[in-house]
Amino acid sequence: MSTQDVLDKQQISAYLKDLPHWREVPGAISAVYQSTTAAQSIELLSEIAGAAELDQHHPDVDWRYNKIFVTTTSHDAGGRVTTRDIALAAKISERAEALGISAQPELIGVVEIAIDTADRKAIGAQWAAGLGYKEASDGSLVDPNHRLPSIWFQETSTPNPNRLHVDFWVPHSASGAVLDALKGAGAELDGESAPSFTVATDSQGNRFCVCTEQDR
Missing domain, CATH: 3.30.1360.20 (Transcriptional coactivator/pterin dehydratase)
Known part of the structure; x- marks a missing residue:
C-alpha cells in the first residue's frame, strides 16, 4: 500500500x-x-x-x-x-x-469510553489485559474483533473526579437532535468546543460528550 x-x-x-x-x-x-x-x-x-x-x-x-x-x-x-x-x-x-x-x-453513531489520566502508560496495559484489547497507533485501545467500544486516554494533569465518560460520535448533521434531546432530559450542556464536541453533564455529575467530525 x-x-x-x-x-x-x-x-x-x-x-x-x-x-x-x-x-x-x-x-x-x-x-x-x-x-x-x-x-x-x-x-x-x-x-x-x-x-x-x-x-x-x-x-x-x-x-x-x-x-x-x-x-x-x-x-x-x-x-x-x-x-x-x-x-x-x-x-x-x-x-x-x-x-x-x-x-x-x-x-450513524460510534461509542467510545474515555478515561482521564495523568499517566496513560501506567494504566493502559491493565485495561488491555482485562478486556483483551490491543493498542492502536494513536495509543487508544481497540477490540481486535471490532465489536466493542474503543477506549482512549485523555491525558491531563487535573483528572476529573469522575474519570470515565462516554463519547458518542454522530454526524454533525444529526448532532442537533441529540443535543436537543439531552437538553430536554435536563442535562447541562457546555458547547465551548462545539461543533467538535459538546460536554453534557447529568444531574449526578456524570459526563457525556457528543462528538462530530467538524473542526477536527
Missing part, C-alpha cells in the same frame, strides 16, 4: 461530498441502510460481501433485522481512511440504490 492512499481530513470531506450515504467517524467512514424486509437486508449483505471480495478490502458489517450498519477503514494503514475505503463505499452505495434500499445517515 502506498502512503499516498491515506487520506487527510480535507480529502475525506471532499470525497464524501460525492458519497451522501457516508459520514466520517473516528478512523473510518460509516453508512446505515434500511430496507423494508430482513430478506432485502440479506440481499444487500450479500452484495457488500461480493464487492469486498472483489476489492479484497473488507468492511465491518452489522445486520440488525432490516438495517445494515457498515464501517470501512484500512487496518493495514493504522486504522485510517484510504482511497480503497472510498472506492468500496461507492460500490456499496451503488448496490444499495440498485436494490431500492435507502440510506439513514442519522442512525
Whole structure:
C-alpha cells in the first residue's frame, strides 16, 4: 500500500461530498441502510460481501433485522481512511440504490469510553489485559474483533473526579437532535468546543460528550 492512499481530513470531506450515504467517524467512514424486509437486508449483505471480495478490502458489517450498519477503514494503514475505503463505499452505495434500499445517515453513531489520566502508560496495559484489547497507533485501545467500544486516554494533569465518560460520535448533521434531546432530559450542556464536541453533564455529575467530525 502506498502512503499516498491515506487520506487527510480535507480529502475525506471532499470525497464524501460525492458519497451522501457516508459520514466520517473516528478512523473510518460509516453508512446505515434500511430496507423494508430482513430478506432485502440479506440481499444487500450479500452484495457488500461480493464487492469486498472483489476489492479484497473488507468492511465491518452489522445486520440488525432490516438495517445494515457498515464501517470501512484500512487496518493495514493504522486504522485510517484510504482511497480503497472510498472506492468500496461507492460500490456499496451503488448496490444499495440498485436494490431500492435507502440510506439513514442519522442512525450513524460510534461509542467510545474515555478515561482521564495523568499517566496513560501506567494504566493502559491493565485495561488491555482485562478486556483483551490491543493498542492502536494513536495509543487508544481497540477490540481486535471490532465489536466493542474503543477506549482512549485523555491525558491531563487535573483528572476529573469522575474519570470515565462516554463519547458518542454522530454526524454533525444529526448532532442537533441529540443535543436537543439531552437538553430536554435536563442535562447541562457546555458547547465551548462545539461543533467538535459538546460536554453534557447529568444531574449526578456524570459526563457525556457528543462528538462530530467538524473542526477536527
